[in-house]
Amino acid sequence: MKKIILIFTLLTAISVVNSCRDAYEIVQDGEFSESATFQSVNDMQKFLNNTYDRVSIYNEIAFTSIFTDELGIGSQNGGQNVSLYNFVVTSQNGYASSMWLGHYSAINSANRLIAGAKLITPNGTAEQQAYNSILAQAYAIRAFSHFQLLSYFAPNIKDNGSLGVILMDRVPAANEKLPRSTVGEVFSLIESDLNFAYANIDPVKLPSTASASYKFVSKTFIDALRARMYLYRGNYTLAEQYADNVINNSGLTLTPAGTVTVNSAGVANAAFYGSYTTASTSPYKSMLQDFSRGEVIMALDRPVGKAGIASEFYFNRTNFLGGPYMDLGRAVYNLINVPGDVRKHAYIDPTAKIDANYQTYSFPQYLLNDVLCIDKYSGKSGAELNSDLKVFRLSEMYFIKAECRVAANDLPGAAARIKAVRDARNYLAPVTLPVYANATQAWNDILKERRVELALEGHRYLDLKRIGALAGVTKTERDPKDVEGYTNKELNITDSRFTLPIPADEINGNPIQQNPGY
Template sequence: MKKIRLILLFAIGLSLFSCEDAYRIEQDGEFGENVTFQSLDDMQLYLNQVYNRATITNEIAFSAVFTDELGIGSQNAGQNLDLYKYTLNSATAEPAAMWLAHYTLINYTNRFLRGAARITPEADEVAAYNSMVAQARALRAFGHFQLLSFFSENIKDDNALGVILMDRVPALTEELPRNTNGEVFALIESDLTYADANLVDQAGANSFKFVSKNFLNAFRARMYAYRGNYTLAAQYADIVINTSGLNLTAATPYVAGNFYTATTTNPYRQMFADVNQGEIILSLARPAAQGGIAGTFYFNRTNLSGGPFHDMGRNLFNLLGTFEQGDIRRRAYIDPTSVIAADPATVANYKGADVLLIDKYPGKAGGDLTNDLKVFRLSEMYFIKAEALASTGNINGATNSVAAILKQIRDRRNYLGLVQPLPNYASATEAWADILKERRIELCFEGHRYIDLKRLGGLANVTIDRYFRDCEENNVPVCSLPLTDHRFTLPIPLDEMLGNRNIQQNTDY
């Protein structure tokens, strides 16, 4: 944690830097916590900064490049090529960025909680005070969970190594070891329990951009699914499905003339263009001037002239079907300026003749590459329920089965109103594979695929599935990885290893 602590040492204070500032601990004019935290208004201002530190940008980028969501685009000049070739070690930038981002979030929450403890709310402020603390603790829980998901070798084993548990602001000299999964999950459960008891849902059209009861239930559903506790996963997924007030976002109306415009009337397109909430449970707000998730794929803007250095992997594109089949995701995920080869297997100049432009993040006014980050959606709750049913053998049938749930999602995604067939699985493996396939389509470029393969690939007999020319054209020597490969867990970053003598690296790194 030494590098992180150095970076975040002045998270509270604001000061101007000179040569002397590099070694002075206390700066002239620095605002300490005693000044920063004096009222609930101060708490809210700092809590806004905590929200700004919450992100899944690194997960989206890493998962897309490392697995099978992306191809190397026509304008690529080496961007992410090493990672695309599965070069992954402690010096790789993406795991380091993820590690730092979530510990930054955790550091901000801990500083907020320490500062909030200085304030004694008035009687009529207690509920608002406790709700702000609840939001911070829920975000701290989320940061720890994201770290566990990517850096723990076996998240289902309480005794396995997890990550560094941070429930306070550490001293500058501390070098902390990794805690067990069980220890970190105990803190996560404590934070969620407090949040559930004290959170007051925000009102208004943008309430889904803040921690809510729906978020807490969705978070628990995902957490328990990842841990293999499908009884609790199904329980919380059902709560969200039945009580959130949300419905699976409709694919209609579809109007060809306005689908790709700022005035689109299509609910599914509106959801990803940040026009309407749709089925979003939590979305991290990203104003036009703050960040740019589509910069993961483009230099300038999300079309053919915008410098696409990554495009959609061909095998993922094939799963979207044809326009005649009516899956709205075929239109919503692919920009209309794409160049689509009729026969990609034999076409010359594959990169230039098959440019599948990603449009899931179409940008917003004043920010061509910027969209809000969709952290939890209702679709995922349906998938978790399907996983729970698969775990108990309920795979076939028109109700309360894996087949029924996946059909429900596919029906909802069809803008031509074509009723989708009810699947009939010959084995549990087929059912798991179909769940994984539908998650691959619906949740692509939202940061799920890497973890989904790690936790479900063995049940589905599925691993990374890239189109062969996406590998051949870029001299990728190995086009996939076995699920037993150590690279399905991220390495502890080199900076942490160098600055923390008590940290332990993951196996085979």
């Protein structure tokens, strides 16, 4: 934490609300204190905009996609991600370090906003509402970032007495060293923050009138976060309660596949694919392209200048000529390669090379002849590799509801929720209602559907750890062809690497306890 605090201290010399006078007015270091930064509610709003800019799930998506069984090594790969693909994770892992620092950076920014707000007295009812809403968003961001850290760095988030992460509920001193708190202590802060946020959020008060409302904190976002949080904690009663709140009260519905025309080669019509400048005719594909909201509860905007998640798969463009060095995993493709599943087309670029006889090739030939070019993050105008990062979608709430129904021994209830998602994703006809003989079959089908619907959205790593054993899945499930050329072909879900290491940079500056196995 000492290293993090030192970085934060340097960052505070830069104010997000000062004018261009800074270029010619000579000031002493540190002159832009909290009292100078926070003088009005409008200043709070500007600082909140900066805080949102620090919130990201980029590293979660990238790490999970490469490390588990969502990707395969691409035809243009020159060594990119090969070490992580071989399950090599150390305390120097860049994704883990970036995740740790990124979330604490967001927490620190939220804490500075909360502290600075104490210097401001709102003038009138309208300003008071804006003031409360800005604070509510800061508290929600702090809660979300702490939850992300617990999910990846705490060995057991169901055990309140076990080792958690560093709890930051204030702006620490530059030389202060903070210990790891328990899971229960951090969750207590998260719940307190979410209670405050829910009571004070005003959905009318948004950080920018130019941006879509679903890219900012709302009551629906808080309900979705609570549903996921309590699910991970094993509190199925509360998880179901908040998932129901979202499903029944958000005003959102599962985004339909729409009409899809497929040619004799199995490729959808050009209007379906659209492009990063032209919306697809499919509501589902259009949602993935960021042309429409669809069922997205909250997304993080990726404007021009931000790193795009597709740059984790391609060198420059999201198609065969764009240098695909990571492909969609063959095992994932085989799951969606069924009649009517819109995801078969929505996830794969039309320039992909798909060979039904892929298993007959040698490994080098396989890489060249079966090229599953990823198109789930096709980008946007002016930034082809940049697509918004979907934090919560309605389909996840259906999956949470299904898990809760299995836990309540209501297997038909679980099946109904899985069918609802599959129906929405099928452009030919409703699918057959699953029938589960036992809870293990139900858990397995939920895990399977989460794997395909939430592919490349940062869920698989935690899902395998959470419910793999309940589903009878003991290890990662890559297609044998994808790992034919690699020494480490699978990883057991009980392996210590299903908890990330505390970054070495943190421990070097603040000697806290490392996680087991590192």
